[in-house]
Amino acid sequence: MKIGIKFCILLSLLVFLEGCWDRTELNDLALVTAMSFDKGEHNEIITTVQIVIPQNQGSGGASGGVSGGAPHKTTIRSGTGVNISDSLSKLQQKTPRKLFWGQCKIFIFSEDIAKAGIRDEFDFLARHPQPRERANIFVSKGKAAQALELFPPIENSSSEVLQKLTDFKIGYKVTLQELSKMLKGEAGAAAIPIVLILPKAESAEPFQTIPYVMGTALFKKDKMISQISGKTTHGVKWILNEVDEFTVTFEVAGNEGLVSLKPVKAKVKLLPQIVDGKWKMKIKVKATGSLIQNGTEMDSTNPGLLTKMEKAFGQDIKLRIEQALIEVQQKNKTDILGFAEAFHRKFPQQWEKNKERWDELFPGVEVSIDVAASILRSGLINAPGGIPEDEVVAK
16 A cells, blocks of 8 residues: 555656656757847848857967868858848848857947847847847947957957956946846847957958947937947046046146056945936045056155146046036936936935926036045156156255
């Protein structure tokens, strides 16, 4: 009797065991590392994917390059349709393996699509189960697919290049999750880094170069309205408290030559105020850096001269922030600076009454900047290198 009961229990457990009848073998998958979206001739969507070539992943020679006969590590395929879903369906018809883009870390929108609006494309990426929330989003100058056609001389793929540049925090960084928050945020504004293609060296083979990040595209709602330079982007990063191991180079008043600090780290606070109906914002910055190059004749070990350098350091930071405010707040009137969220947190009742007028209020917010900058270390030598000791300015 006991044996029969045990047998029945075991038999019932077998019903809940999962089998492998519906598994997909790795050899049946086309691993997508990056995806781009361009506009077709008849307002269609051209979706291009960068696919790993499995048999070339273990080969020697230059990774992904063609010099010395080294094979390419990736290839691209494109499909055209009325939307992304349709274009991917057409693309699958031309791909002998099932497209798998759970490992896709790069999505690039062309400038044409960005200006027309990315609402439909974003809806697809946010709704589909395969894209990663931490995948990085970019806007390209020109055709987006061109960034996927490249064969970098060092890395395995152009998508890997963009991923590593993003990890280094070169320029602005936006993930799919962060873009969703910005588009749904209080200000209804967003910013996405811009991708350019580095001109190839004269000795390089065709397409043997890399994409790189320079500047930022500004969005109101889902449409790109303008762009800012790389220098202005750095100022925006200061305001957003995203400065980490940054290099700063500046002049010291009354002295020839330049001073460079690295790593520069900062803590930035946004302190909103509403005084007599006037909306104000104080940007409080505390920055530190280490001297890595002294192109002046100043002795950085002298406390008075070090204070002079620190003052110039603070002025440079303030200038960067002011330039960002001119471009973003005054010229483009697009709040990618986090001002709306700061006012909402500090003054929730006033915000509820005025949030519909934020596009009107934002350009008129009075901004003050308070910078406390200090130089922690002066490097391995005391006096400026390469000049006689009697020419060093010691006081």
